[in-house]
Amino acid sequence: MTSPTDGLRCRECGRLFGSEARYVCEWCFGPLEVVYDYDAISGRVDRARIGRGPLSIWRYADLLPADPGGAVDLGAGYTPLIRADRLAAELGLGELWLKDDTRNPTGSFKDRVASVALTRARELGFKVAACVSTGNLANSVAAHAARAGMECYVFVPTDLERTKITTTAVFGVRVVAINGTYDEVNRLCAEIVDEHEEWAFVNINLRAYYAEGSKTLAFEVAEQLGWQLPDHVVAPIASGSLLTKIDKGFAELGLVGLVAGDQRVRISGAQAAGCAPVARALVEGKSVPTPVRPETIAKSLAIGSPADGEAALKSVRASSGSIATATDAEIIEGIRLLARTEGIFAETAGGVTIACLGKLAHDGIVRHDERVVACITGTGLKTVEAFGDAAGPSAVIEPTLDAFAALEDDWRNPE
Numbered sequence: 001m002t003s004p005t006d007g008l009r010c011r012e013c014g015r016l017f018g019s020e021a022r023y024v025c026e027w028c029f030g031p032l033e034v035v036y037d038y039d040a041i042s043g044r045v046d047r048a049r050i051g052r053g054p055l056s057i058w059r060y061a062d063l064l065p066a067d068p069g070g071a072v073d074l075g076a077g078y079t080p081l082i083r084a085d086r087l088a089a090e091l092g093l094g095e096l097w098l099k100d101d102t103r104n105p106t107g108s109f110k111d112r113v114a115s116v117a118l119t120r121a122r123e124l125g126f127k128v129a130a131c132v133s134t135g136n137l138a139n140s141v142a143a144h145a146a147r148a149g150m151e152c153y154v155f156v157p158t159d160l161e162r163t164k165i166t167t168t169a170v171f172g173v174r175v176v177a178i179n180g181t182y183d184e185v186n187r188l189c190a191e192i193v194d195e196h197e198e199w200a201f202v203n204i205n206l207r208a209y210y211a212e213g214s215k216t217l218a219f220e221v222a223e224q225l226g227w228q229l230p231d232h233v234v235a236p237i238a239s240g241s242l243l244t245k246i247d248k249g250f251a252e253l254g255l256v257g258l259v260a261g262d263q264r265v266r267i268s269g270a271q272a273a274g275c276a277p278v279a280r281a282l283v284e285g286k287s288v289p290t291p292v293r294p295e296t297i298a299k300s301l302a303i304g305s306p307a308d309g310e311a312a313l314k315s316v317r318a319s320s321g322s323i324a325t326a327t328d329a330e331i332i333e334g335i336r337l338l339a340r341t342e343g344i345f346a347e348t349a350g351g352v353t354i355a356c357l358g359k360l361a362h363d364g365i366v367r368h369d370e371r372v373v374a375c376i377t378g379t380g381l382k383t384v385e386a387f388g389d390a391a392g393p394s395a396v397i398e399p400t401l402d403a404f405a406a407l408e409d410d411w412r413n414p415e
Helices: 038-044 047-051 057-063 085-091 110-123 136-148 162-169 182-195 207-224 241-255 277-284 309-318 328-342 348-362 401-412
Strands: 005-010 032-036 081-083 095-100 128-132 151-157 174-178 199-201 232-236 266-272 323-326 371-376
Touching: 032 207, 038 057, 038 241, 047 057, 057 110, 057 207, 081 207, 085 095, 085 328, 085 348, 095 207, 110 136, 110 199, 110 207, 128 136, 128 182, 136 151, 136 162, 151 162, 151 182, 162 174, 174 182, 182 199, 207 241, 232 241, 232 348, 241 266, 241 309, 266 277, 266 309, 266 348, 277 309, 277 323, 323 328, 323 348, 328 348, 348 371
Parallel strands: 095 371, 128 151, 128 199, 151 174, 232 266, 232 371, 266 323
Antiparallel strands: 005 032, 081 095
């Protein structure tokens, strides 16, 4: 099987390009998207064909822009979709599901996009992989580059969580920490791409292909619900790509006949209050977010100038969704609530999602009668620093039975 794409198309002016490493339209500077022949795909794909595929994102290869025969595959995808009744009760919701992407190989949904991007990179003849990252993508690209035997460079802000640095460097890649925000690092890397055209920068010159990996979240949710679409999905917003590609994924399932094509899934977003340009644009009625300087513990969402912010706004508005925000304190409480009710330890982005889900439910935007899916995009093991000293031993005692008995008495009979 070969890649089922018909090249790239500018999202703004519609101009067509070949299936190459290109990230912006040379005519209007608009973003590019992969073009598919949906008629051809619908003629060969069906539920049975997908069911025979691997338990990874590559079971949906007919709707991905790379040949699965050469997949750089660590087993990303087909993560659990968990019914969350205890959390739903706490939030006043009816049917709530959690898409648990903490289970991916490097602990986040970025394994989906890295697998697609590096598979396409090898097809295009690249030998060097690179990325700019707030942490999770760094982990994923480093791991997949190691699997592919590619040289790898990763560029990150210096204030990244230490755990994410360690879990990137361990793969033997070159980690370059830069004194600046993600947006400043991203601007530098856009210049580096021009100097190193032989590098596959997965979220710059390969961004059109890389972003397609996020669609598999939508594909899996539908399949795991028995090829039914949810009513409402809540996803975190950093660049905005994840939310827009989930929206696109649900639409594609209808286009190729895998689900009924007349249902529109409502899409809502979640942003940290300290970096909420898309949420602010929605409230202010703007079509394009105004950049901000991030100030939040949710480092993985700290993108002040989101590349797909405009597209995310379109998806939210067209689907009658909304976007909520969460303070740092609410983020920590969201992490605790998810862990306490459902046994899932999420990173700060997950805390944002749960806190915002609660607000959206309180405001009646996410309704009790809806089948709701919340996307938990990364493991909390990467962001333990966010808790500081707030999570630790419940007590410290001497190694004697009397000491433990006294402690039990204090717990049973608090003053």
